[in-house]
Amino acid sequence: MNKRFALIAVLLSLFVAGVFAGGASEEEPGQINLKWQVWVTPNLTREFYASAAETYMQLNPGVQIEIIEANAAGGGEGAVDFIRNRLAAGDVPDIWTNVMDAIFIEAGHVWEIPADDPDLQRVKNLELAAIDGKYYSFVAHIQPQGSIFYNKSMWAEAGLTEADIPTTWAEFEAVCETIKAAGFVPIMAGGEWTAWALFQWFLNAEVVKNHPNFWTEYEAGDVRFSDPEVVAVGEFLDRLVKNGYLIEGQLSIGYAQLEQGFLGGSAVMYPMGTWYTAADKAADKDWETGVFVYPSRDGVQNFFAGYGVGGNTMRIYSGSENPEAAWEFVKWFHMDPEYGADFIEADGLYSNLDPPILYDMTPLQREVNDLFQATEISTPQIIEYVGGPAPSGITDVFQSVIEAIITQTYDSLEAEFAKIDAFVADSM
Amino acid sequence: MIGRLKRNINTIRFQTALLFVPGFAIYACIILLSIVLAFYYSLFDWDGVRNSMNFVGFANYVRALRQPAFLNSLKVTFFFAVIGTALVNVISISLSAQLNRPGNLTNFYRSAFFFPQLISMVAIGFIFKSLFSYIGIVNAILERWGLPLVDFLGDPALAKWTVLFVSVWQITGFGTVIYLAGLQAIPQELYDAAKIDGANPWQRFTSITFPWLAPSLTSVTVFIFTGYMRMFDFIFVLTGGGPVNSTESIAILVIRIGFNQFKISYASAVSMYFLVLVGAISMAMTYFLRRREEVLIN
Amino acid sequence: MRKVQLSAIGRNMLLLVVAGIYLIPFYIAVINTFKPEPAIIGRPLGIPIGRLTLDNLIRNLNAPNFNVLRAYGFTLLTVVITLTLVILTASPLAYVLSRFRRGFYKTAHYLLLAGMMIPIQVIMIPIIQILKSVGMMLSFQGLILVYIAWYMPFATFVMTGYIGTISKQLDESAMIDGASLVTVFFRIILPLMTPIVVSVIIFVTLWTWNDFITPLIILGSGTFYTVTTGIYRAIGHYTQKWDDVFAILFYAIVPMIVFFLWLQKHFISGLTAGSLKG
Incomplete structure (x- = not known):
């Protein structure tokens, strides 16, 4: 009986090998x-x-x-x-x-x-x-990613001047309110799965500047996402959403389409990395683009360098x-x-x-460069390596938290931020 | 004589094995072995990239039960499976009842309903995304009519219904074709006799049509229910599991924790739960529906 | 009489609306294949008669890393080899499972059912490890092997049900005449299985043609690609070049629609045979 099974096995493997006789790839020598x-x-x-x-x-x-x-x-x-x-x-x-x-x-x-x-x-x-x-x-x-671009002609049309460029959250919210009152959408978003980027940028502007070795400090237990100073970022974003400052429908619109939207004048401000300046250069539009650094709670600004x-x-x-x-x-x-x-x-x-x-830089690109050179602190990406490596897939939980804020479907902000801690604890 | 009989039995056994082995061996070497390997991985803390693997026993299984994400994905999966299966059944039975009449358009309708079976779920996903995105075709039409815009895929309360709609759209054609064939197998005499007895259309449906459809109902229900439990492609292309995990089915969760977060072992433990769950449900369902079938037919 | 006609009109109206819902996405897919990208984004439903163009199709006929004819040829080859091997291995397996329902064979039946219940993504990593260990990763052979294994439960499941409707007396009388079991199966049973074989052919063809994850992962970045994986070549993480997406979609859909219209009768009967007897 065993012999027969062995025979079957041999036949089967011959069959498989015969059908699947494969060829090796050819390579030129010395190449x-x-x-x-x-x-x-x-x-x-x-x-x-x-x-x-x-x-x-x-x-x-x-x-x-x-x-x-x-x-x-x-x-x-x-x-x-x-x-x-x-x-x-x-x-x-x-x-x-x-x-x-x-x-x-x-x-x-x-x-x-x-x-x-x-x-x-x-x-x-x-x-x-x-x-x-x-x-x-x-x-x-x-x-650099620590920049918010804005449409200068809509800015002026809303009655704002260069003096209104915000450095604190309160000033930023006031600007948003003025823009909204003028009938424009204040903030353009990144779209779909990139929503976590906005979250990360505001986290950097507020939290990472105070914790230059964020992940090492995290491991030592000195910092948590549920700390009030971190949750404050959530509260700030939550106010932006509640007051209707962000563009509608961002979670179901693609990145490229929203970028086109900003270029087409659908919103006044666009928090985005400086890769935008290349699109800005290529675009056919009749208005100038301005740029400023992310505001923070106390007005001490830093620039997200994005090494x-x-x-x-x-x-x-x-x-x-x-x-x-x-x-x-x-x-x-x-x-x-x-x-x-x-x-x-x-x-x-x-x-x-x-x-x-x-x-050959555009005026906007030179302006970003000057801003970047002039800002004292600059920080790397919290999702990658800040004093230590970030847990893999942390953008998943960032995305979930920011989506809960954008769609206003959370129970409490503390609970949402505690989810990030739970995720990190589960990964470490 | 006895020797010959014995040899015959041996020959039959050998020949049975000969017919059985090729197909089963290929299946066992790829699929069964993979399931066994997944179970093996689930007992470790492997990330799929590093070579280090520490034995952790059933820790990953305990971990899953403690995680809201896992419980949420169960909820989402059952939402799709239960409501989706029910909707597909109701719609395809009604459509097939409408189609089961002489008429030269029947063929056209049947083809139309069957068309979605022909193209890949990825393609379907992209077509519907162009329809249902916030700046998609449907909202463009709503805007033209002066109606408020709807965020079909970005609103957590709505996104799961949108995904459900697209899935029902795709699967209903399959159900309709099968129910239609079931209906066409019902002898016309039964209806004629019932009419003579004075039965109204609803009575005819409950006493003749429905019992005769029982075998189709069983296979369509089991097939579609397990299909919904496994649903991945639609969700992946339409919402990726969001917003706020509202469409994160078990299959999506497994990929997310296994691939995005590099927790291969943990993902394997979740897959094991999943396998046992789907297996138990489909067996219970087949058993229950087959019994009902027998009761109805007798 | 009037009443009957009215209800018939109402019924047809209803069916037309439903059929419309079913066909609109196809209309979108087809009409946008012939439009330049700005028109796709601007007016996706419109028919700009003067501006319809074949550019998208021509450009994608032979893109730098995607040749449609080559993709067709490769996909077709995959389908044909997969089908031949699935039918040759699954049908005798189903015959055994249908006729011998005790002991190990009963267990085997349940083991096969288990394979119908998992999404392939869930076991992709173990599959990769297995293929790698036998040197079949990144090869056409590896892809075929996975397909055969993956379709085995479905094919066996529907075939087992079908064989159950074929009388056992056929086997027995042939055996009494001295035929061996193998002969009985290939000479008597298999020819009777045509409807269910057609049903397996239809399903496996549709699934293989439309699958993208398996070939994408198993074939890797090699020189082979299928039509459906081509769609992913036009879709980046940040960009969707809709003109390319629709053109490749068009190329992927058309053969299946021709296949369907050509074999429509068999589609319906094959599908039904598969599900009713299963």
């Missing part, structure tokens, strides 16, 4: 193949990445770059989810873009860059990118067969006078190199 996972946004288009790869391949005939676009397969969040799947599958791109989750570094999947590379001497304050004293990427460009955000962060897979070649490409992409400039111009970034890579 270096790099797979580059990219992050596509309205600014950083597929075509943009393709032309960068094309140019590099022409300059370096031995290198073949294949572009892979991260997609939301499996229901996760973009690039992080994509890389996790690819890691599980064993088909990992050599170069990752916008994959910031600290878990990959902890797991040893990220290649340590040579911090003594002479090219890195051009990078200002290189230590910004250090994680436990090691380097996995460098900050070639800064992408290593979006298309700005590139990391190299530790299992890559050609990490050095990948590293050369990453440096070229960030530091080449021509392509580096195209890149930062396309995404509204600011060079962190010395000498800086310059491009």
Whole structure:
């Protein structure tokens, strides 16, 4: 009997093997193949990445770059989810873009860059990118997010002047009230799943400036989301919603559509990262855009620097067969006078190199730059690494809390913020 | 003689196995093994990325019961499954009753109702998003008519009904086609006899139509109910589980904690609960409905 | 007589409205395939007669990383191989489960049912690990293998029910004549199963054609892609290029509609055979 089952097994495996006789992929000898996972946004288009790869391949005939676009397969969040799947599958791109989750570094999947590379001497304050004293990427460009843009002609039409630019919450709310009274929508939102970003920006402006090592302090028990100073941010956002200052329907409208909405004059103020300045430049509109830093409760302002955000962060897979070649490409992409400039111009970034890579800035982009230089404190992203790594997927619970505030469906704000603590406790 | 009989039995056993093994082995090696592996992962604290795996026993199972998110996802899943199954049944039985009459348009209607079966849920999701977004087509029409705008997908109280509507829209065609076939199998003589006896349309429906539809009812109900319990694609494309987790079904929750939050082990524990739950419900349902079927037919 | 006519009109009106609700999304999908993007966003329901264009379809016929003909060919190949293997393995399995309902075979029946109750996303990670350990991840073979396993419970479930309606005496008389069980199945039972095989063909074709998660994850970034995964190439995290989305949707839908209109009669009867006997 056993023999027969063995026979069946053999027959079956022959059958399977026969049907599934597969072919191996062919590779040219001496050729270096790099797979580059990219992050596509309205600014950083597929075509943009393709032309960068094309140019590099022409300059370096031995290198073949294949572009892979991260997609939301499996229901996760973009690039992080994509890389996790690819890691599980064993088909990992050599170069990752916008994959910031600290878990990959902890797991040893990220290649340590040579911090003594002479090219890195051009990078200002290189230590910004250090994680436990090691380097996995460098900050070639800064992408400030601590800015609220506004439509100058609607601003004036509502009877406001430059003197009305708010620095405190109270002033900001007064501005909103004036705008609303003039019949305009005060605040444009990010849309759909990006609602947590607004939450994070106001958290940064108020909380992270006082807790420069937020996650280390959190682990030590010195700070909690249910602390009154943090809940105050929720109360502030709650007042904005209750008074009708935010655009209606933001949770079911896409990012690109809302950006178009602001450009088309649907709202007066637009809290958004400086990548907006690139869209602003490209837009065909007959009004000027102004910008100011996030207000805070006491008026002490800080600027959310956004080190290593979006298309700005590139990391190299530790299992890559050609990490050095990948590293050369990453440096070229960030530091080449021509392509580096195209890149930062396309995404509204600011060079962190010395000498800086310059491009033809619009007045708005220069204004952001001046604001950024003039603001004393600047903070990194609370969802990634502030003194320590943030728990994976914290944006899920941020999103849920801000949605409860936007839709006014919470029991109490304290309970909502306690949910964030419960989430962190469950993750640590 | 006895030896030959024995050999025959052996041959039959061997041949049965030969027919049975290929299909079952492929299934067992992929699906069953995956379920076993998921159970194995659920006993650890694996995140799917790091190599470290510590045994934690049933801690993940206890953790799920303590989490409001898990209990919420159960509530959401049952909302979709119970109301969705009921709506699909009521609508498809009524539609099929309307269609089960001679008329040259029957074919056209049947095709129209069946069309949604032909395209992927992703495509359906995108089409309906363009309809139901706050700045979507439906609101554009409402605005033109001077009516107040509705946030079909952004309002937690409404979003689950919107998702439900889209799912009912998709599934009803399937139910209608099956009920229609069930209706067409009912002998016309039964109705004629009932008419002679003076039964009104409602009496004819309850005494003839409904009992004869019982087998279709069983399969449609079980099929659709389990389908709703597993619902993922519609929600993923339309709302992603939001707003405020109001459409976060168990399948969505599992993906969120497993993939977004890197808690593979915890997600596996939730999947195990899910598997046991759906298994128990569908078996109970089949048993109950089959018994009712027998009662009705006799 | 008048009353009958009125009620018939009322009934048709009602059905027309319902049919309208069913067809409007298709109208949107089809009409927007032929519009430039501003018109899609601005007036999605309108028909700008002078401005209808084939640009979207032509542009997406052979995009840099998406060739429709190639996607059709690959999807079709996947469907055909999957179907052949599912039918060849599931039908004998169903035959055994239908005729021998005791002991291990009964357990096997329940084990198969369990597979019908889970969403595939939930076991995707273990599946990836299994495929990886046998070197079938990122391959066409791996995709086919997962499909066969995934469709096995459904195919067996409906086939078991169908075989139950075929008289056992057929088997017995053939066995008395000296035929082996394998012969009985392939020579006598399988030919009688045509309606249910058609039903499996219809379902598996629809599901495979429209599936996107499985090929996206299992095939990875390789050179193979299916039509439906193509939609995801036009949809980024921040952007939805509606002109591309609708064009690829159009390419994905049309073959299924042709398939349906061509086999409509079999669709209805196959579907019914599957569900009534199950």
